[in-house]
Amino acid sequence: MLSELQLMLNDPLMQRALIAALLVGAAAPIVGTYLVQRKLSLLGDGIGHIALTGVALGWLIGSMMNLRPHDILTVPGAVVTAVIGSVLIEVVRRRGRTSGDLALALMFYGGVAGGVLIIGIAGGTSGNLMAYLFGSISTVSTTDLWLTVVLSLIILAVGIGLRAALFAVSHDEEFAIASGMPVWALNMAVAVVSALTVTVAMRVVGLLLVSALMIVPVAVAQQLTHSFRRTMAVASLVGVVVCVVGLTITYWHNVSPGATIVVLAIVVYLAASLFRPLSHRRQALADRDPHPDIPDDLCVPGVDGGAPVGSAAAAGAAAAVVDGAVVDGAPTHRGEECA
Amino acid sequence: MSAPSPTAADAVTRADAVIRAEGVHVRLGTSHVLRGVDLTVRRGEVVALLGANGSGKSTLVRTLVGVLSPASGKVTMPDAARVGYVPQRVSAAGGIPATAAEVVASGLLRPGRLRLPRGWRAQVTEALDQVGLADRAAAVTNHLSGGQQQRVLIARALVRKPDILVLDEPVAGVDHPSQEQFAATMSALVDTGLTVLVVLHELGELAPLVTRAVDHDHVHPHPATDLAPLAGESGFEGLEDATAALTDHPLS
Numbered sequence: 265m266l267s268e269l270q271l272m273l274n275d276p277l278m279q280r281a282l283i284a285a286l287l288v289g290a291a292a293p294i295v296g297t298y299l300v301q302r303k304l305s306l307l308g309d310g311i312g313h314i315a316l317t318g319v320a321l322g323w324l325i326g327s328m329m330n331l332r333p334h335d336i337l338t339v340p341g342a343v344v345t346a347v348i349g350s351v352l353i354e355v356v357r358r359r360g361r362t363s364g365d366l367a368l369a370l371m372f373y374g375g376v377a378g379g380v381l382i383i384g385i386a387g388g389t390s391g392n393l394m395a396y397l398f399g400s401i402s403t404v405s406t407t408d409l410w411l412t413v414v415l416s417l418i419i420l421a422v423g424i425g426l427r428a429a430l431f432a433v434s435h436d437e438e439f440a441i442a443s444g445m446p447v448w449a450l451n452m453a454v455a456v457v458s459a460l461t462v463t464v465a466m467r468v469v470g471l472l473l474v475s476a477l478m479i480v481p482v483a484v485a486q487q488l489t490h491s492f493r494r495t496m497a498v499a500s501l502v503g504v505v506v507c508v509v510g511l512t513i514t515y516w517h518n519v520s521p522g523a524t525i526v527v528l529a530i531v532v533y534l535a536a537s538l539f540r541p542l543s544h545r546r547q548a549l550a551d552r553d554p555h556p557d558i559p560d561d562l563c564v565p566g567v568d569g570g571a572p573v574g575s576a577a578a579a580g581a582a583a584a585v586v587d588g589a590v591v592d593g594a595p596t597h598r599g600e601e602c603a
Numbered sequence: 604m605s606a607p608s609p610t611a612a613d614a615v616t617r618a619d620a621v622i623r624a625e626g627v628h629v630r631l632g633t634s635h636v637l638r639g640v641d642l643t644v645r646r647g648e649v650v651a652l653l654g655a656n657g658s659g660k661s662t663l664v665r666t667l668v669g670v671l672s673p674a675s676g677k678v679t680m681p682d683a684a685r686v687g688y689v690p691q692r693v694s695a696a697g698g699i700p701a702t703a704a705e706v707v708a709s710g711l712l713r714p715g716r717l718r719l720p721r722g723w724r725a726q727v728t729e730a731l732d733q734v735g736l737a738d739r740a741a742a743v744t745n746h747l748s749g750g751q752q753q754r755v756l757i758a759r760a761l762v763r764k765p766d767i768l769v770l771d772e773p774v775a776g777v778d779h780p781s782q783e784q785f786a787a788t789m790s791a792l793v794d795t796g797l798t799v800l801v802v803l804h805e806l807g808e809l810a811p812l813v814t815r816a817v818d819h820d821h822v823h824p825h826p827a828t829d830l831a832p833l834a835g836e837s838g839f840e841g842l843e844d845a846t847a848a849l850t851d852h853p854l855s
Contacts, residue, residue, distance in 0.1 A: 301698040429717040432709035435701060439756075442668035442688035443763070444714040482699070490743045492701040 272515050280404045281511055285525075287416035288468045288477065289507030293485075293499035294423035295461045296478030298454050301434045301492070308475035310353060311346050311462040313372040315471055316379030318345025318463075319396045324386035338396065339411060342466060346459035349375070354455040399470035399522030401511065408467060415464045422457050430454060431492055468507065469522035477503065480529040487536040502532060619645045621684060621767040621798050622667055626676035629659075629666050636662045639676065642817065644767060649799040649812050654819030660802045661691065663819070664771050667800070680766075685713065687760030689770040692752055703747070703755045704740040707731060710759035730762035731755075734788050750781025754788065761792070768792070770801040774808070782808050 272278050299307050322341020327334040349371060356367045380390050395403070404412070423430070433440045433450045440447050458478075465474045485498035510525030622644045629637040636659045644650050654660050665671045667678055668688045680686070687710070707727045708719055720726075731737045734754040739747065744755055753773055760768055774782045786808035793799060793812050806813060 297699060303698050305698075426717055428709060428719045429712055431701070431705065432712055435706065435709060436690065438665070438668075438670045438690055439688055439709070439759070440712075441670050442686050442769075443710070443712060444669075444686075445712055445717070446714070450717075486699065490700050490702065491741075492699050492705050495699050 268516075272512065277402065277404075278515060280406065280409045281401045281521075282508060284401060284404050284409060284412045285468055285507040285511045285521075286504055287412060288465045289503035289505070290500050291416045291419040291423065291503075292461050292465050292474075292477040293481035293503040294496055295419060295454075295457050296482045297485075297492070297496040297499055298423070298430055298434050299458065300479060300482045300486075301431075302454075305479050306475065307350075307353065307458055308462055308478045310368060310372050310375075311350050311459050312466075312471035312474045313375035314349030315342040315346040315375070315459075315462055315466065316393065316396065317375045317382065318342040319393065319466075319471075320379040320382035320386065320388075321345060323388060323392070324382050327386050327388075335392075336407075339408065339463065339466070342396070342463045343415070343460065346463050347456055350455040350459040351452060354451055358451070395470075396466055397470050397472050398520060399466070399468055399473065401468050401521045402514075404467055412464055412467065415460050419457050419460050419464070422453055426450070426453065427493070427496070469525055473522050473526045476526040476529065477507070480526070480533055481506070484529070484533045484536045487533070487540045502529070506532060621646050621680065622686075622769075622800065623679045624663070624667060624673075624676065625679070627663070627666060627673045627678065628675045629662055629671055630674045631662065631671075637666065637673075642667075644798060644800050646766075646798055647796060647814075649793055649814045650801070651806060651809065651813040651816045652800065652802045652819050653805070653816055656804065658819050660819050661771055664769055664800070664802050668769055684766045685763050687763050687765030687768040689753075689756045689760045689768065689773060691771045691775065692749065692756070700743045700745055702741050703731060703736060703744055703758075704728075706744055706755055707740075707759045707762050710762040713763070726762055727758075730758040733761055733792065734758045735784070748781070750777045750784065753777060753781075753785065757788065765797075767798040767800060770799070772802050772804065775804060786812070 273282075296305075296308070299305055318341040319338045320341075322337035322339070323335055325341065326337040331337065353368060353371065379393060383390060383393055429445060429450055430453070432443070432445065433447055434454070437447060440450075461478060462471070462474045465477050469477050481499040481502040482495065484502045485495040489495045489498050506525050506528040510528045511521050513519070513524055513528075514521040620643045622642075624640055624642045627637055627640045628635065640663060642652075642663070652660050652663065662671065666673055668686050669678070704724070704727050707730055708723055710730070711719055711723055711726060728737055728740060731740055734757050736751060736754055736758065739751065744752055747755065757768075757770070757773070760770075774785055777785065789799070789801075789809060790812055799812075801809065801813075803809065806816065
């Protein structure tokens, strides 16, 4: 087993793939954390669709210029198109609400249709797009790897370096505006970094599963943590683990790396959601009582002549008591006021 | 206050103003919500902006802090003046849980400072302490009560060391004990000389603190009205129209 692992680590193909998986696994959930916070979990999917047109455009330009190999421009094409697409989405999101939804749908479907159409014009078939739709990490070249490294470092620098500012803008945009922060630029930064993440993760899990790698680790982390910073850190860790483990599995078993990684992430999510009730039940009550200093004993006027109600359970018939709050009646909190 | 003439006294007023709106018109979509509003808040004042729901109070405040842009007229503040804006409660349904300390820390950011400064934790703890929540720094905001969430947002504004604290309906939908606690918190802050502009449905618990009440509602003029234009029409649209236009009063 150990020697087999050593064999895997000595394989240059596998080395490149592992480095790419490690970087993408770390970076994608960091961007995903902002998207989940903004309730834009599906943005990655949208950008992925648009990037497909970019892949085909890169292919077209490559074959028109007789470049060898003629798919050499597919990743740069995807990067450029995804960035333009995500900036357009952000502009549309900013402008309006009702028309924006429709505009997004048009862009998504246009992205797929455009990709299939253009790849045909370029002399390829939609089969050529499969590697981009479902990932092709085993074919990562040295050039690809460099691009992945540079883009991942940009994503990590922005996502971690600007965490406080991006959190502020994502959490409460109006407060950020009132504070004089460059909200427009920060929103654009999120859009551009999302686009870069999609194109970088395209090689690892494929455009159709990119969003899963950005979002599922965040969903796992949410089960386990109670702060924004920790959610981001745990999500990134989960991303690294599922990417590296998933890729390692495919070294021995002939299955799709992208699909393996995503299924693994979902298994981790299920495990976390089963584990969570066990670990949190004991703490939950103490944590969620917003007023631990105020006694839960209530007295409800008109019940038992206004005598303090001994416990929440005893008060059940008169008033529903939820964590020190009362749904009905006009209770007072302090026993002594109930003489 | 009588309408000031452009004299030396006016210049003093200008120098003293922490925030000043002059002839502000605001349109939301097709409706003309604010029609020529003048309002000045001077250093050390505690100004209450009163009026019925839907009369455009929130619109005015959001224009003053820069969230909305006036169609005409202008809002001026001294250079580098810091605004501590406390919006009506942010929906608790944020995608990712955040701790009170994380939310308050975002108040430390400003133009040219997109990263938290050194020693931010101490400043955040101090601000939470000012609103009586020092022991809840690590609590998830979604698990706090409504009144506590409100105080976290006040702490986020206070941590900026603001020149003016602007609060939009801070006690709307907050239970009575929390309102009393809020009034006590505000009282301690006002004692430190803080300038405050607060939007209220009614003065309530804050009455003793308020140095000037400005009525925003021409239907029920308030004795302390100084909202110009005093001559002619009120600066605010009829209640019905404005109510239809404004949807940012979920509690109305």
